[in-house]
Amino acid sequence: MIEILASPAFNTIQDLGRHGARRFGVSTSGAMDPVALAAGNALLGNDDGAAGIEIQTFPFRLRFAAGTAFALTGADQESTLAGSTVRPWWCAWANAGDILTIAAPRRGARVYATFGGGIDVPRVLGSRSTHLRGGFGGLEGRTLQAGDVVPIGSVPRSTNGRFDFGVAPPDVAIAGVAPADARVLRIRVMRAGEYDLFSEAMQAKFWSTQWKISARSDRGGYRLTGGKLTLDAPVEMRSHGVVAGVVQVPPAGEPIIQMSDANTAGGYPKMAAVIQADLWRLGQAAPGSLIAFSEVSYENAVAAMAPVNDYLAKLRATADLYRAL
Incomplete structure (x- = not known):
């Protein structure tokens, strides 16, 4: 479990979207930056489509109820865990009681927080994504608020596992992509x-x-x-x-x-x-x-x-190797 301590507005639980329901008038929803969400899940060994938190207003703070692996991807931001800096595009281990604070990004608009095992809210029409206008999915179909308790999957920490490494973001790693700070x-x-x-x-x-x-x-x-x-x-x-x-x-x-x-x-x-x-x-x-x-x-x-898919495939392969060290 994680407890939300501060969430100003419009921060929601998202996965890769609710596909196959548009014929019923239901929008796809899902992460605005699906590459960042999939990358965060790959760092942790989750399925690409595991649900995480899309954070677009700051500062955002949460407390871990138990030891949990997590990753931060997406916008370039400054974060701290129990007072120590957590780099962007990095995965780490949080102990029970640790507080994660995510400040406003230096570049980019949205930060993705993913957790080992993924966020474990019910699927609605095949997805855990929050559909705000419909009022379903995610946590009661609404934005996250201070005091919310969010369930996450249970993934025990292996004695040989490693959760303290990161990767280059896609705007750096994929050839031909304009730099994130381009005017x-x-x-x-x-x-x-x-x-x-x-x-x-x-x-x-x-x-x-x-x-x-x-x-x-x-x-x-x-x-x-x-x-x-x-x-x-x-x-x-x-x-x-x-x-x-x-x-x-x-x-x-x-x-x-x-x-x-x-x-x-x-x-x-x-x-x-x-x-x-x-x-x-x-x-x-x-x-x-x-x-x-x-x-x-x-x-x-x-x-x-093709370069986007190659980036995610190489990231997952590299992360799997690191976690096995």
């Missing part, structure tokens, strides 16, 4: 269904603009400011299915990127879609960040996942 985050997209409804001038504006993530953004979607994309004439559209990464353009002209808690359907024109390999990078972009779009082909979008 403008370059995001790869493919054209979407209604791209050709926009004039050449609007298309050019979409590619050339440095878009700013608005403070009105959340897990449901990132609202972008910096320009307006308008149609020459109004278009009526039937509602259609949408998924995380779709860039829609509402009548006001400022694009919205659908994120983890996005609606399952919408009727706004779709300008583009963020490729899967870049969704984790977008999930670490805080409000106020600047992003720009680069077009890639379908073939390149598929190929872009």
Whole structure:
């Protein structure tokens, strides 16, 4: 068990998402940075999809009720365990009574705390992820609050096990990924269904603009400011299915990127879609960040996942070796 001592707002239990329920109008939810969550689980020997805590408001504090292995991944942050520093992208062992404090990140937006055995809350529609609008999943379908007691899986510490090592984050380890502190985050997209409804001038504006993530953004979607994309004439559209990464353009002209808690359907024109390999990078972009779009082909979008999958596979293999020492 762990006890939450401080959790300002919007911190939730998430796994890799609730897949297969969109046809019922249930959004996928899941970690905004699935690579960070999977990496934290790999450090501990959990399944990739074990549930952890997605922390996006700080400071966050918890107390361990028993000896437990844990890992911190995602945003670059400063943390302490029983007064000693815990590095980002690191796993460690906490003793009963130890307090973990996670401060606001230096870079990035979300920290992932994973625990040996994973968070052991009930699955709802195949997932432990919190669905805030539906009020289910996670811990009673809500954000975490001070005083909450969260159950975790029981994994006894091996006398030969090792829980004091870390890995390079993906923005360092994966070749070709822009540094996390780059002034403008370059995001790869493919054209979407209604791209050709926009004039050449609007298309050019979409590619050339440095878009700013608005403070009105959340897990449901990132609202972008910096320009307006308008149609020459109004278009009526039937509602259609949408998924995380779709860039829609509402009548006001400022694009919205659908994120983890996005609606399952919408009727706004779709300008583009963020490729899967870049969704984790977008999930670490805080409000106020600047992003720009680069077009890639379908073939390149598929190929872009190979380095991400290789990174996670090598991380797991290395972690397994370290724990066996």
